[in-house]
Each structure stands twice: as C-alpha cells, then as structure tokens.
Amino acid sequence: MKRPVYLTARCTRGCELWGTSEVIARHVRERRCRGVAWFRRPLDTVLIQAKYVKLLEHSVAAHLVATNSLARGETSAPSPYRPYEVHAGAALRSPIDGVPPRVWWLVVKPYLDADVPPNDVLELALDNDSFHNLMPQEHLDQFTRCPECDEIVIDVCKHQRMSNRCRTVTAANAVRRLWADGYRDPWTAVDKPPLAWGELQIARWKHRLAVVEFPNHNTVLISPA
Numbered sequence: 001m002k003r004p005v006y007l008t009a010r011c012t013r014g015c016e017l018w019g020t021s022e023v024i025a026r027h028v029r030e031r032r033c034r035g036v037a038w039f040r041r042p043l044d045t046v047l048i049q050a051k052y053v054k055l056l057e058h059s060v061a062a063h064l065v066a067t068n069s070l071a072r073g074e075t076s077a078p079s080p081y082r083p084y085e086v087h088a089g090a091a092l093r094s095p096i097d098g099v100p101p102r103v104w105w106l107v108v109k110p111y112l113d114a115d116v117p118p119n120d121v122l123e124l125a126l127d128n129d130s131f132h133n134l135m136p137q138e139h140l141d142q143f144t145r146c147p148e149c150d151e152i153v154i155d156v157c158k159h160q161r162m163s164n165r166c167r168t169v170t171a172a173n174a175v176r177r178l179w180a181d182g183y184r185d186p187w188t189a190v191d192k193p194p195l196a197w198g199e200l201q202i203a204r205w206k207h208r209l210a211v212v213e214f215p216n217h218n219t220v221l222i223s224p225a
Helices: 021-029 050-057 101-113 118-125 128-134 156-162 164-180
Strands: 045-048 090-093 209-213 218-222
Touching: 045 050, 045 101, 050 090, 050 101, 050 118, 090 101, 101 118, 101 128, 118 128, 156 164, 164 209, 164 218
Parallel strands: none
Antiparallel strands: 045 090, 209 218
C-alpha cells in the first residue's frame, strides 16, 4: 500500500530534520536541534552481534564496546533490517587510527569464530603493526565506500537497500539537490502555497511539487514559480 502524503517542513537551523510544522516548531523552540542531522555525523562504530559482545566485554578490548540498545532500556523491537542478534548487540569502535571499525572487526572476527583464545588475538589487534600482520592479503580489496553515505561496506547494493542510515542519507541528498535548485517546503516558499495536500493538487501547484520518500516519512517540496 502506498504511503499517504502529508505536508512536512524542514528545520530552519539546517539539521535536515523534516516533520509536520508542529514537530519542527517544537524541535527548534525546545533547542533539540544539534545543527547536524544524525545521519550526517561521522560513523565511527560497527554493530556486532550479542554473542560477540559478551566475549569482548570480558577481554582486553572491553573498552571498545559501547553499551548495547537493550542495556540502555530501548524498547524498539527488532526489524527485518536489524534482527534480534544485532538488535541485542552493541556498537564497536576501532582501536587503530585510520582503520574503519568494520575493517578492523572483519579481521578479528574469524579468529574468534575459530575458538582462538580471545585475548591472544585481541592483544595483537590493538597494536597497529601486529594488527596489519593479522590482516589477510587482499582483505582491503573487498571494501567499497558508499557514494551516498560514505560508509565503508562490502556489498554496496545490499547496503543501500537495507541500511536505514544510508536510505535516509540518499533521500536527504535528493532534497539537497532540489533545495539547491530553489525548491522549498510549503511553509517557507516565497509565493505562499496552500498548506493542505488536497489544495496543492490543483493544476496551478501540482506540476511544481516534488515528493521525496524517506524511510519513515515523505518530504514535500515546491519549485520556485
């Protein structure tokens, strides 16, 4: 079933948040805006499954593991994009400057799966020189930087289809391009269009509309006259 369209406004402080005018007014008035959207912040962790969290938390690499979502009391349910093993897992940082967390983790993980004593591997993986000795040849060749969200991934097509962050960035990038061409949300458009979706369906306005689909909502923009 096609998602219904409702009018949305853009945060006036530039963080790229979209919502109904009431939501955006509250977002700005209550100073919730950080100035940078959550999906534009540098990605410095990788999600790991719950079984590895328990293992790492009792190792020399415990300081690299962030608190998992269930331990923080988050109540959102697992989804097809984040199954329980990941939902109950945690975020992992890389200990080595210049090595993305996913690259680091996919070097270490096979050793842990092979029942090598965790600390024997992790002590080596925490050091820059010995980590590169652990890394298999051509390990880096499997990674690609996503052109939309800039994340380092293995399968770009699968990543763009399944990553909520990447899908959000892709939509936000489309909005940025429209914004650069002069499109605005109906609340800030210069010629004051109607603020009801039904009233925008008449010929005078309809041909000027652009709708961009985000994972959880649509954004409605209108071109300059």
